[in-house]
Amino acid sequence: MNGPHDLGGQHGLGPVAPETDEPLFHAEWEKRALGITLSCGAFGAWTIDESRHARENVAPATYLSASYYEIWIRALETLLARHGFVSAAERETGQWLEQGAAPKRVLKAEMVPAVLAAGGPCDRPLAAPAAFRVGERVRTKNFNPQTHTRLPRYARARIGTVEAVQGSFVFPDDNAHGKGENPQWLYTVVFDAAEIWGEGADPSLTVSIDAWESYLDHT
Amino acid sequence: MQHDDHHHHHDDHDNHFSEMQARVKALETVLTQKGLIDPAAIDAIVETYETKIGPRNGARVVAKAWTEPDFAEWLTRDATAAIASLGYTGRQGEHMRAVFNTPETHNLIVCTLCSCYPWAVLGLPPVWYKAPPYRARAVIDPRGVLAEFGVTLPESIKIRVWDSTAELRYLVIPERPSGTEHLDAERLADLVTRDAMIGTGLVSSSGDVR
Numbered sequence: 001m002n003g004p005h006d007l008g009g010q011h012g013l014g015p016v017a018p019e020t021d022e023p024l025f026h027a028e029w030e031k032r033a034l035g036i037t038l039s040c041g042a043f044g045a046w047t048i049d050e051s052r053h054a055r056e057n058v059a060p061a062t063y064l065s066a067s068y069y070e071i072w073i074r075a076l077e078t079l080l081a082r083h084g085f086v087s088a089a090e091r092e093t094g095q096w097l098e099q100g101a102a103p104k105r106v107l108k109a110e111m112v113p114a115v116l117a118a119g120g121p122c123d124r125p126l127a128a129p130a131a132f133r134v135g136e137r138v139r140t141k142n143f144n145p146q147t148h149t150r151l152p153r154y155a156r157a158r159i160g161t162v163e164a165v166q167g168s169f170v171f172p173d174d175n176a177h178g179k180g181e182n183p184q185w186l187y188t189v190v191f192d193a194a195e196i197w198g199e200g201a202d203p204s205l206t207v208s209i210d211a212w213e214s215y216l217d218h219t
Numbered sequence: 220m221q222h223d224d225h226h227h228h229h230d231d232h233d234n235h236f237s238e239m240q241a242r243v244k245a246l247e248t249v250l251t252q253k254g255l256i257d258p259a260a261i262d263a264i265v266e267t268y269e270t271k272i273g274p275r276n277g278a279r280v281v282a283k284a285w286t287e288p289d290f291a292e293w294l295t296r297d298a299t300a301a302i303a304s305l306g307y308t309g310r311q312g313e314h315m316r317a318v319f320n321t322p323e324t325h326n327l328i329v330c331t332l333c334s335c336y337p338w339a340v341l342g343l344p345p346v347w348y349k350a351p352p353y354r355a356r357a358v359i360d361p362r363g364v365l366a367e368f369g370v371t372l373p374e375s376i377k378i379r380v381w382d383s384t385a386e387l388r389y390l391v392i393p394e395r396p397s398g399t400e401h402l403d404a405e406r407l408a409d410l411v412t413r414d415a416m417i418g419t420g421l422v423s424s425s426g427d428v429r
Contacts, residue, residue, distance in 0.1 A: 008331035008382065010355040016367045018347045018419070024269060026346070029243040034268070034343070035261025036247055038310075043255070052333055068334055068349035070239055077246065086249055094245035096252040109259035116267055119309035119339075122386050150384045152331050154358065167314075169386055186385055197359055205378045207358050210385035 001053075001146050004060035008154040009197070013064075026067075033069040037076055042115060043103035045083045048122075049176035053148040054078045124183035126168035131213055132187055136162045138216040140189070148176035151215045155207075159219055160191040163208065171212055185213040273342035276307045277390055278411035280340055282404040284317070285395040294392065295319070302340060302390075312339020312388055318381060319392045320418075325376050326391045327365075327418035329357035330383040337388035341413055348417065358382060368419045391418045398424040 007013075025031050041051065054075035055063075063071060080086040084101035107115060132138055142157035143149070150172050166188060170181040193205035250256040280302055284291040293301040298315040302308075315337060318326040330336065331354045336344035347353050356364050361378045365371065372378070381389045393415040399407060414420030 005332055007351050007354040008358045010351070013352040013355050016347050016350075016353045016356065016364055018345070018368060018414075022345050024273075024343060025265075027240065029240040031265045032243050032247055032261060033239075035264040036243065036250065036256060038264050039256040039260055040250070055333065064351055067346065073239070073243055073246070080246075080250075085255060086246070086253070090249045091246060094248045096249055100253065103255060106255060106257065107260045108257045109263045112260050112263040112267065115310075116264070116272075117309040119311065119313040121313040123314060150332060152382065152384065154331075155382075166385075166387060169314075172385075186387075188387075190379075193359075202360070202362065202378070204374060204376065205361060205380065207380045207382060209382045210387050212385070 001056055001148065002144055002153060003056040004058070004063035005056045006153050008152050030067075030069045033073050037072045039107045040076055040080065040085075042105055042107035042111075043083075043085070044105060045085070045101070045103060046079050047170075047175050048120065049148060049170070049172040050178070051075060051079060052172070053176040054082075056148065122170040122181075123167050124170055124181060126183050126185065130165050130185040130187075132162050132165070132185075132216060132218075134162055134165060137219045138162055138187075138189060139219050140211065141215050141217065145173070147173065149173045151211065152209065154196055155189075155191065155209050155211075158191055158195050160189040160195065160208075162187050163190045164188040166210060169212070171214070173212070173214075187211050187213070187216065189216070268338075268343050272307075272338065274340075274411075274413035274416065275408070276305070276342070277337070277340035277413070277416045278408040279305060279404070280307070280317075280390065281392055281411045281416065282407035284319075284392050285407055286404045291319075291392075298390065307339045309339055311335070312337055314387050315340070315390060316387050317390050317392050318379070320394045322394070323377060325372055325378050325418065326389075327357060327361050327378060327380045328383065328389045328391060329354060329380060331355070331358055332382075332384060335383035335386075335388065337390050339388075340390050341416060345413070365419060368414060370419065370421055391416050393420075393422045396422050396424040 055071050058071050058074050077091055090097050139159050140156055166186040168183045169186045171184045174182045188208050189211045190206050190208040193201035284294055294317040298317040302315050320326055334344055334349040358380050361380055410422050412420050415422045
């Protein structure tokens with residue numbers, strides 16, 4: 001979707017403003033937001049791709065002014081309601097009002113080290129050979145789906161070079177919408193800045209994306 | 220006037236924070252009542268990222284790459300396995316790639332679409348990494364971004380920006396500063412900053428550059 005999250009190349013957002021001696025958390029609620037988000041992810045009810053898409057769907061004005069933990073919480077509220085775990089009424093009252101969905105698992109404290117150490121690998125074997133090879137010139141697709149995609153707007157309909165074939169991975173554009181993992185080959189594709197930004201681009205700059213096979217065409 | 224504006228801004232900020240505090244508290248309360256979360260698990264997650272998983276992990280990877288050519292070669296070929304050999308695995312580090320700065324090329328990591336970051340080696344991302352200005356500008360004006368970190372690179376150095384659009388997580392291996400030949404890996408790791416491993420910093424022999 002062409003949402004507020006797709007930020008590459010936007011102007012007017014101000015300085016980066018790195019903090020000196022930045023604390024790991026800026027408020028107690030951020031700690032809880034981190035833990036709640038990861039704990040609910042462990043339910044096994046949605047994928048990382050669905051959760052990213054829920055974040056992209058935070059209203060643009062809110063998205064651009066919120067901290068990232070706030071974006072997480074707003075998206076989590078959406079996911080918990082969508083999957084029947086916590087209704088809007090329960091969220092607003094902070095009270096258990098109805099029997100909701102049952103998760104595949106509840107993350108207990110003793111499970112945390114193993115769960116974090118395992119992570120969630122999303123490489124998947126694929127029998128079909130890769131369609132593109134290293135060094136090949138490719139053109140990215142021009143599309144504007146209302147659904148989830150990981151091809152940023154700035155890198156659509158651009159010609160670049162395949163720098164690496166990275167293996168085969170879960171395809172987020174499908175997986176975010178419950179259409180299955182449908183793995184595809186993944187490529188690192190590098191572009192000259194002039195191809196992306198045109199006139200006035202930094203001549204010393206190249207930018208790469210990691211692109212699933214269906215994002216690419218032969219030139 | 221200026222002081223009043225500043226004060227007013229802080230009031231808004233604090234109000235918003237207490238609003239979020241209440242919002243998150245309500246969510247945690249109902250999730251706990253329903254038996255869907257274990258508050259102790261939240262504590263354990265927070266403690267893990269406060270005390271166990273942070274940029275020190277990545278700094279040890281960098282120092283080992285500087286001191287052991289075989290390890291640097293392994294990082295180039297299979298960064299996930301090389302990094303796992305030091306015990307750094309798991310969430311947001313499942314598929315690692317190491318990119319090496321050279322005298323010709325400087326690498327910079329960003330996630331323009333969300334907040335992808337190599338947690339297993341760098342811990343939780345800083346606020347600026349997840350915020351719109353960095354995500355917007357890193358791919359179009361990296362030199363301007365670097366200047367805000369106090370880093371100015373000669374025009375002759377190429378800049379390569381890696382947008383983390385998939386599940387590969389990138390770690391920049393900065394250049395080893397001169398004058399550090401006498402230091403062992405532990406002392407070298409002390410010099411390696413988080414920002415240097417994102418690409419928004421350089422490593423200096425005195426460790427004084429962020």
